[in-house]
Amino acid sequence: MNPIPIIHFGLGPIGQEIGRAAANEPRVTSVGAVDIAPELQEFTLNQVCDADLPALPIVPSLAQVQAPAGAVVLQATVSKLEQARNQLMAAIARGYHVVSTCEELVWPWEDHPQLARELDEAARKAGVTLLGVGVNPGMVMDxxxxxxxxxxxxxxxxxxxxxxxxxxxxxxxxxxxxxxxxxxxxxxxxxxxxxxxxxxxxxxxxxxxxxxxxxxxxxxxxxxxxxxxxxxxxxxxxxxxxxxxxxxxxxxxxxxxxxxxxxxxxxxxxxxxxxxxxxxxxxxxxxxxxxGIHGDKATAAIVINQALRIPAMPPGLQTMLTAPLAPKSQYET
Structure with missing residues (x-):
């Protein structure tokens, strides 16, 4: 199985922790890095994360990343779904799956039904999957x-x-x-x-x-x-x-x-x-x-682990309740 191409979107403390987790997972390969902070754009991905990662430039926009369709965006930017919308739609438009730490994306159907439908329809049409993850919400309490x-x-x-x-x-x-x-x-x-x-x-x-x-x-x-x-x-x-x-x-x-x-x-x-x-x-x-759960490390782990599983999921806005327990390669021939 070829490594899954991933794009790091957001390189604050959680994004950096995700980068370090990615460096220890041979089934993914980093192909892009995005952050709007000018001070981070002076460095490369491996420098910001202090990890064995490619020396990719950090760019301010997903449009500046050269990655194949089917790559997985690891979004670690905002908690509010309204603020995450444009970033999610940009990823969908480029044919990228998204695993996101946006808390309101974990289960948006009650508080943001219209936006959830919009994202779901766009992702289905593009043939990609969106998934909100986290320790809480996303795992230990639900x-x-x-x-x-x-x-x-x-x-x-x-x-x-x-x-x-x-x-x-x-x-x-x-x-x-x-x-x-x-x-x-x-x-x-x-x-x-x-x-x-x-x-x-x-x-x-x-x-x-x-x-x-x-x-x-x-x-x-x-x-x-x-x-x-x-x-x-x-x-x-x-x-x-x-x-x-x-x-x-x-x-x-x-x-x-x-x-x-x-x-x-x-x-x-x-x-x-x-x-x-x-x-x-x-x-x-x-x-x-x-x-023993360390919130930041566990968040990074679940992001990387779900990046391995998202190719096995149907297109659209999915949740951890519909996520497979096994990576795709373990049960598909």
Whole structure:
């Protein structure tokens, strides 16, 4: 099997991590690199990623990349689907598949139905596939619970919890979760939708689809967490009384009953440490605890792994629920 040609689109911290993951995967080969940041365009792909990659120039536009139709764009640029649209349409127009870290692309059918249809129709017409991926949304709070749920009949409830000690993560994530800010200001930002995790509600809708449930609504509550004592962070000293993170909860409701509950805690020094937990209640009660996931490395891994699988997927806007478990070469002759 010839290596799959890939194009790196977005070379911020996640994009660089994807580059390093690509360097360790012989089944892909880098053929292009795109980023709009002028300071990155002064370097080559291997220099920016500090990895054994080709010395490709970093260009500001996908139109400047010379790659064959059927190449896979690894998009790591924005979280909002509206902002990602033009980049996705440019890739489709050139006959490229796309594996994207855009959180709102993981399950866009509820909040962005018109845009989802537009992208789906364009991709089908071009014969290419679009796939939104990630740790969360995209795997631990939706795809994985949907898969594990096949072990249980007569499911009554599903509870998914993700706890992340943001002191173990990069500074931008600490900033995104309000460390060191006035909790009242953070709460106002959360209430306005200007802060907080993107995609939690989408994970609820996605898991419901995997369970075959039709939800009436998804309710989300977000709360700023207040430090009881001071501590050092990547952003400097956080004093008692300042924000130390964010807790969000989303409920998938059927006839007013929260059949799906998702809890996401992004907190400095979170009690019990970084972990993921899953509870499924039905004819059995399952409890799964998963530790050791590093968000950035796991995101890069899933992007590369799905780049290997996207040629096996039908054209159009697909999701991780429709993604094959095996790469194409392992089951096609």
């Amino acid at each position: 795809t994985l619970p949907a898969l594990v749920s096949r072990l249980v009949n007569a499911i009554e409830r599903v509870h998914v919890a993700r706890f992340v000690d943001v002191l173990e993560r990069r500074v931008p994530l600490q900033e995104k979760n309000g460390l060191g800010k006035d909790p009242a200001w953070v709460q106002a930002q959360l209430d306005q939708g200007a802060m907080g995790h993107v995609g939690l509600k989408d994970s609820v809708w996605m898991l419901a689809a995997g369970l075959g449930w039709e939800l009436d609504a998804v309710a989300v509550e977000s709360r700023a967490l207040v430090a009881q004592e001071g501590f050092e962070s990547g952003l400097g000293w956080v004093a008692a009384g300042q924000c130390k993170g964010v807790r969000q909860e989303a409920q998938g409701l059927i006839a007013g009953d929260p059949r799906i509950t998702m809890e996401l805690v992004m907190e400095a020094g979170v009690a019990g440490g970084t972990r993921d937990e899953l509870f499924i209640t039905g004819d059995q009660t399952l409890h799964m605890r998963l530790t």
